[in-house]
Amino acid sequence: MLHQVLVSEVGLRDGLQSVQRVMPLQAKKDWIAAEATAGVREIEVGSFVPETLLPQMADTPALVEFARALPGLAVAVLVPNLKGAERAIAAGAGKLSIPLSVSETHSLKNVRKSHEAMIREIAAIAARIAEEPADQRPHFEVGLSTAFGCTIEGSVSEDRVVRLAEQAIAAGAAEVCLSDTAGYANPRQVKRLVRRVKAAVGAGRLNALHLHNTRGLGLANALSGLEEGIDTLDSSLGGLGGCPYAPGASGNIVTEDLVFMLAAMGVDTGIDIEKLLRVRALIETALPGEPLYGFTPAAGLPLGFKGRDA
């Protein structure tokens, strides 16, 4: 297992996109600034989808501009297509992620594109990025969503995950990420699929997992990934966003619990957990009554906790 892990905060994108109320721009900025101050080194601040589809994400350009000014922070955004990527590049985002759903049914429903069309889109984005000066090119990641199963198709073929990972890299993505969109993953599956994809595209092309805690297995799955050399984990402060398809069920794994687990294990995240735990109050104030998840915020840190394995 690695000694350093990058925790990538996705609450402002994956969390908020499931929240109906639009969080005010200033509250989003405060959230980003507070996490950056706590030591979080990568934040996905929003997505470049049409405003009409997701009014919550309309202020993404302003958030990219704001977050870029924070020292040492990698500014990530989601882009659904080339048009979104062009806007993201114009805004100056440091990292672009495009979701490629392994379940083609889900892909057609979600972005109205077949796998073939998505691979063409990925190639077009990679080509567009290559037009930028070498020192200004954003990092380009393909998120293989529904990689562990799909609420429409059920189980998903691992061969298909591997093939799409290969196609995404061949089309010009710098790396792929495996996403447990539906919260279907189990630790054994995570271990096996990470191994297979790393073997197919090269160990350095799969570094990140995007896990949901829908059935409570999120941190166990994260642990399994860490044991296979995964060094980047997406998570959402307070597990914000939940799961719109399952009331009461959590969405993304919870940043606070993930950071506690890593710190307790002696894995360096660069994050000051006490400062991180205080960020939650900003969300509670900005979105009163919105369900938040996580156990460490309620229980507090262990007595005498030093932030490293005893």
Added chain:
Amino acid sequence: MLHQVLVSEVGLRDGLQSVQRVMPLQAKKDWIAAEATAGVREIEVGSFVPETLLPQMADTPALVEFARALPGLAVAVLVPNLKGAERAIAAGAGKLSIPLSVSETHSLKNVRKSHEAMIREIAAIAARIAEEPADQRPHFEVGLSTAFGCTIEGSVSEDRVVRLAEQAIAAGAAEVCLSDTAGYANPRQVKRLVRRVKAAVGAGRLNALHLHNTRGLGLANALSGLEEGIDTLDSSLGGLGGCPYAPGASGNIVTEDLVFMLAAMGVDTGIDIEKLLRVRALIETALPGEPLYGFTPAAGLPLGFKGRDA
């Protein structure tokens, strides 16, 4: 990792002992019967503590009698001392567990006994069990509570855990269990401590972990234990009981989520998860408004879930 794991339901003891309202005897019987029907093979039905201290546990003899009649079910109870063990033997319990707190401060506060006095008590219980006919002797386990840290002492010496495990076995216990009473454990610590204790007392003398989900790491810790050959995991249906010291914080790991994880990984527990998920309603009816935990009950099973690793 093993292919078979014993899930030991402790909600009727560790869960209910934190619940103020006394659950009616009939509801407890229904709960035990429903879990046994779902395939749960071991249930800790109560504890032989003085009724004046824990009125919730006053019906333990009746529950032992009831549960003994269920085919294939191992009937476990907690005993605090020799007197409790004598009552448990008289009632016909199949397994006796005595907690031995690694934190001596906690031991003195909890059972008003030093380590030395507890080891004497364990030896006396082992001697008492040996008086029974060979085919009627209950299994005798020592639960090393606060093995991963203590809310009063903070971190706990691993050397002390190992030494007490050795002393408990030398005093006549058949096996020891490591208990994360305070929810302080992390996966790396679980792995290391299981290895050390197994090395000290023999692999067959440490089979079980009793984990809490206080900081959300319960299933990750369970996974870590499984990877070290642990084949018995305590859990509580609905995580009943929570943690009296941390409002909003979960207590025991949740049986439903644990069984889902194991089933998804292809580990055989003998439990029909769909039947198990229906047991929860009994608790909701008997203890309306009592907080229950777990994600799988809210989210439901994955589409097309077959109960084995895909």
